[in-house]
Amino acid sequence: MSFDLIIHDACLPDGQRGVDIACAQGRIQAVAPGITAAAGRVIDAGGRLVSPPFVDAHFHLDSTLSLGLPRLNQSGTLLEGIALWGELKPTLTREAVVERALRYCDLAVAQGLLAIRSHVDVCDPRLLAVEALLEVRECVRPWIDLQLVAFPQDGYLRAPGAAANLERALDMGVDVVGGIPHFERTMADGAESVRALCAIAARRGLMVDMHCDESDDPHSRHIETLAAETQRLGLAGRVAGSHLTSMHSMDNYYVSKLLPLMAEAGVAAIANPLINITLQGRHDTYPKRRGMTRVPELRQAGVTVAFGHDCVMDPWYPLGGADMLDVAHMGLHVGMMTSREGMRFCFDAVTTNAARILGLAEYGLSPGCHADMVLLDAADPIEAIRLRAARLAVVRRGTVIAESPPRHTRLHLPGRPAAVAQAGYAPP
């Protein structure tokens, strides 16, 4: 058999070393040491890490790269971000949203980020962002799996017309049912919105991903209703709670009941470390809460946990660069997951766990999977996080679609080496 691409001498995320990966017809055909066949392109990984592509489980592609439009977020809070987005929305054009989203996707490809779940605001009656992102989804399909969530940013019950707009967006082809129960006017409305949205998902056979309890209020417990509805409607494995920051502040006894409910219901959790650490705790003096949900405890309870980037240069977050290793790095710190096992998990949170939540088919590095992968300038997943390693090559369906040089610095110091390569500092 002739191959389109062979990567020699790779290290895999599971620790296998000296492995060759052969690709043809867009799929991985063989993963084994010592593959000697010819190929259209041959890459020597030199023992470096080859990973399945990064997956962002939570993003907002309709607002990305809009930083400063029409003004900056002065308070840094979630609520001013929502208000600011409300000011920007009426001035949006489809062309501008498409252009910014496509520019972001270019950046994503450069960073080996080849699958994104993006929420799209459905509260603008024009559904202009929905149209724009549906167009983008088709445009980037050859290189990015883009999954869209119908997100009623101003409240499913609270915003006039939101319920009808959400159904229209789903009719137009948006993939997943979203929600924002903590932003409804009352706790009762929040719970009611969760029930109504889960019923829509059950009726249409769709997945659910809600912004859920994104606050410091320990009494914001919509995740309980989300888990109970998931169980009642048989939606296990299709539902995710995003943010869940109120869990950070909840009473420990209550959480000891909640965690097994989530695990039994089959609800996944998506934390957004960069955003949670900056948006939550804003009303605290000192000590300031971190806001990120209880990631180690959720894992311990058997809940699938992934990390999302959430925002890049928009009303909620002024930084970011489509780098899921940056996200993993922050998640590791905020969750104090510095054990080898904990750091290793943080890599899964931006690759395999996120892929599972998105329901990506044929994702991974086994024969038969799509030939999608990233060659990183790192010895293993922990090193990749430490370095936020350069993406030496990004492969989609067996073709190299992006390449970056390794990061080397020339030194001009008497008696010291002429160059420094960060990756060369890996522990033996």
Ligand SMILES: [Zn+2]
């Ligand atoms: Zn979000």
